[in-house]
Amino acid sequence: MISNLKQQMYFSKKLELIFKILLVLFAISCIFPFLFVVIISLTDEKSLALNGYQLWPKEWSMEAYRFIFGEGSQLITSLGVTLMITVIGTIIAVFMTGTYAYVLSRNSFPFRKFFTFYLFFTMLFAGGLVPSYLVMTKFLGLKNTIWALILPLAFSPYNVIVLRTFFKKSIPESIIESAKMDGASEMRVFFQIVLPLALPGVATIGLFASLGYWNDWFNALLYIDNNQLLPLQYLLMKIQNTIDYMARNTDMTLAQQQSIQNSLPQESIRMAMVVVATVPIAIVYPFFQKYFVQGLTIGGVKE
16 A cells, blocks of 8 residues: 555656646747747847848847837837826726726626626627727817827726626625625725725736737827827837838839848847837736736636
8 A cells, every 4th residue: 555655656746747847848938939039139130131040140239229229219208108008097997997897796786787788789899990080089189199098998898897707706795795884885895895805806907908008009090190199019110111111112223222121120120129019018917927817717707
């Protein structure tokens, strides 16, 4: 019996070791593409054209980053705009999503079914691009304002459903009833009891919202003409479009086009833009990671 127990322990250790090796390999497969992008962004353009993609380039170069950061004050301004809309937008999105989800999670709310149907209806049928543009520019008058970058992404029906389910699964009804018996108002119950207990779910929604704001460029394309309000993603896209235009300008001679293509680090600039756009939000992600899995798994089951 002792020998069988030893064999089982030996087998379990071997199995655990195999799983650890598989997890390490999977983690490397996830990290490697981004590291490869960083390497390409630091590769000299001529070396890249001659030798192709290499894990260890023959010639290193910072020319792509010099070209991007050559925008100087505009890049700093765009980064500041993106940070501002990400912070303000995430706060507004979490507040709107949290309050709507909390109301839907309360069985005592008499209009719960109506507002749930209204939520699902907006997921199935959207107004469309033209009505949205007319509402933002003509009715609300938000063209060339910071709110044109914040309000279109401030509310997501999917996030409401996730957070509503999280409230129902993780917040015992007895706690809320006890607080109400002690004289607490609905707002006090929500802010002082529900939100602290639902921190994993709220952090997950906050991560979804912040990623949406950070990566958004389409709203800037529609509503922003002022260079002082351009977000980072849209600025990087404009830089890429400028490079493509310069390299393919039909008004130039073939020799001029070839000269521009040789002088501009086109491929490495593309990769450098990916790095510049990804690194800041990647630095923030570990602070949300401990809440992310729990919030998504608990809130992802619809009752």
